[in-house]
Amino acid sequence: MSSRAHLDPDLLPHHPRSLSSISIQAFCLGFAFAAGVLLSLYLTLIHDSSPLSCFWRIPTFLCILSTFHFLEFWTTAHYNTPRVDASSFLLFNNGTAYFMAQVAAFFETFLTSLILRPFSTIPPYSYLHTGTFVLLGFTLVLFGQAVRSIAMAHLGTNFHHIVQVRRNEGHELVTNGIYALLRHPSYFGFFWWAVGTQLVLGNCVCLVLYVGVLRRFFGHRIQKEEKALLGFFGDAYAEYKAKTKVGIPLIS
Secondary structure, three states: OOHHHHOOHHHOOOOOOOHHHHHHHHHHHHHHHHHHHHHHHHHHOOOOOOOOHHHHHHHHHHHHHHHHHHHHHHHHHHHOHHHOOHHHHOOOOOOHHHHHHHHHHHHHHHHHHHHOHHHHHOOOHHHHOOHHHHHHHHHHHHHHHHHHHHHHHHHHHHOOOOOOOOOOOOOOOOOOHHHHOEOOHHHHHHHHHHHHHHHHHOOOHHHHHHHHHHHHHHHHHHHHHHHHHHHHHOHHHHHHHHHOEOOOOOOO
């Protein structure tokens, strides 16, 4: 008799919790991170006269993205084990808009670093290419990532990547820890992480687009989620909402 008969079918290839899919995604993210680190270090050592000297931003962005997607899976696996599956990396199920946003960010950096390099000396690009804004970008990336991961860990099995419109058994209203300050800290963290990535990349156009698109996206998502939460928890959520903030511009 095949040993597979004693396994959870979900762990088999082409199933939701496929171990083979999880392993290959983790390997690819690890490879991308390592390659990004090595390329970033190499390119920062190239003399400024080289046309490749500004290219450190692209592999650095690759490091940031690979870290984000790995932590999405790891945090879910560690703190929300019943719901973890191969899609928890959010590599292939985060929507076309997310994919296009990352492509656009890479493309703008490529243009301003090589083909349109003189633009980097003209405002507003000249401001974004200063050490101050790069440092601010790294700070926001680290801060945003930390807040999102802490929020996911604190919420535990109450966390979902998809907005829930029906209350599941055991679903509780969490109002302590980081949720005592922010009622949607995972969204807050992602928003400022995304803004930070564009400052690191020195992107002007994508920075404006990221802020506008994410504010609109989270505005609609929060409205839908809070409507459901009011239905789940009634006055308790209304009181909690009145005492907390979202922390994303123009979303109350």
